Amino acid sequence: MSLPDLNDPALAARLRHLIDHKTKPLGALGRIxxxxxxxxxxLGTESPLLSQPQLVVFAGDHGLAARGVSAYPSDVTWQMVENFLAGGAAVSVLARQHGLALTVVDCGVRHDFAPRPGLLVRKVAPGTADALEGPAMTPAQCRQAIEAGRGVVAGxxxxxxxxxxxxxxxxSAAALLLARLTGSDLADCVGSGTGLDEAGLARKREVLRQVLxxxxxxxxxxxALAAFGGFEVAAMVGAVLEAAARRRxxxxxGFIATAAVLVARALEPRVTQRCVFSHRSGECGHGLMLRHLGPDERTPARALLDLDLRLGEGSGAALAWPLLVSACALLREMATFESAGVARSG
Structure with a gap:
């Protein structure tokens, strides 16, 4: 079943009336x-309140990493999962700071984790296959990862x-999806990722060209998702679809999470009505990806922040979170000219 259209002219008019009658000049709060x-x-309301926000980090390994497309070895995936769970990663700090419930999902990490709070094991396989030798995932694995993401959000x-x-x-998976699904030139889609030098970036571009x-x-x-991976991207596709269906x-x-939205929108075009793009990444393909996710061909999706972030983990989403909370609070609590007894201009 397709997603319902959230374009509700009557509710939009009431919300715009409320915003325009707050004690401020018209448009003075800008994009807020x-x-x-x-x-x-x-959320379908004139008094939105964001409740029990869930920050979910989906993790998985990539067979293509053995081709030298990253500055770091694959073991860093499981080591960073341990860091998330121990509370030492950037996203762990930000989640604590902003009161975000943090869940880490093992979608396909090449490591076995001891059970503990905050970890969900939904492992499809211990890493995807090498996309240069064949599809990163079988169709069945791709479906399994998508359904795992749906199930996580549902729970x-x-x-x-x-x-x-x-x-x-x-x-690499995100760049390949961008190039294939939008028809963009691969050179415009591929960046340095975790910090490749020029030689490493050239090697990455050549490997990805061969994969395409x-x-x-x-x-x-x-x-395309099955061909290029990964399990965590597929799980995010499912998570986006499920959250959208539940009107969350x-x-x-950043770049990788937005690649999942690119796939999800190709399946359900209205998912982007439910999406706030937290930041524009320092990864070169992200701006291109946002241009393809806008409401029309001439209007790109606009991110809230542009801070040259390229960490991933959900760190940009967590950094942008207070802006969303503030937007809701202003809508609910800020006085109108009438209620405050303040004269309007003119």
Missing amino acids: ESLALQIGLV LPGNALLLGEMGIGNT ERHPLASEPLD LVVVD
Whole structure:
């Protein structure tokens, strides 16, 4: 079943009336006003309140990482999962600071984790296959990962999902999805990821060029997703679709999380009505990806922040979170000219 259209003219008019009659000049709160309007439309209310926000980090390993497309070895994936769970990662700090419930999902890490609070094991396999040798995932694995993401979101409370990810090599998967699903030149899609030098970046571009040539028929969204990976990206696709179906706000992190939204929108075009893009990443392909996710061909999706972030983990989503909370509070609590007895201009 397709997602319902959230474009409710009557509710939008009431929200715009409320925003315009607050004690401020028209438009003086800039993009916070459009953010408040969007959140009100997503949650279907003139008094939006974001409750029990869930920051979910989906993790998985990539077979293509063995080709030297990352500056770090694959073991960093499981080591960073341990760091998330121990509370020492950037996203762990930010989640504590902003009161975000943090869940880490093992979608396909090449490591076995001891059970503990905050960890969900939904392992499809210990890492994807090497996409230069064949599809990163079988169709069945791809479906399993998507359903795992759906199930994670279905089992969590709240009305806001913040997307995060971890997986050495996953900027390669995101770049491949961007190139194939939008027809963009691969050179415009590939960046340095975790910090490749010029030689490393050249090697990465060449490997990804070969991968694209290896899968010429993988043009449909799920075919491309299976061909290029990864398990954590597929799980995020499912998470976005499930959150959208449950009318939850989706706060999208950077390049890899946005790649999952790119796939999800190809399957359900209205998912982006529910999405707030937290920041524009320092990864070169992210701006291009946002241009393809806008409401029309001439209007790109606009991110809230532009801080040259390229960490992933959901860190950008967590940093942007206070802006969403403030937008809702202003809509609910800020006085109108009438209630405050303040004269209007003119």
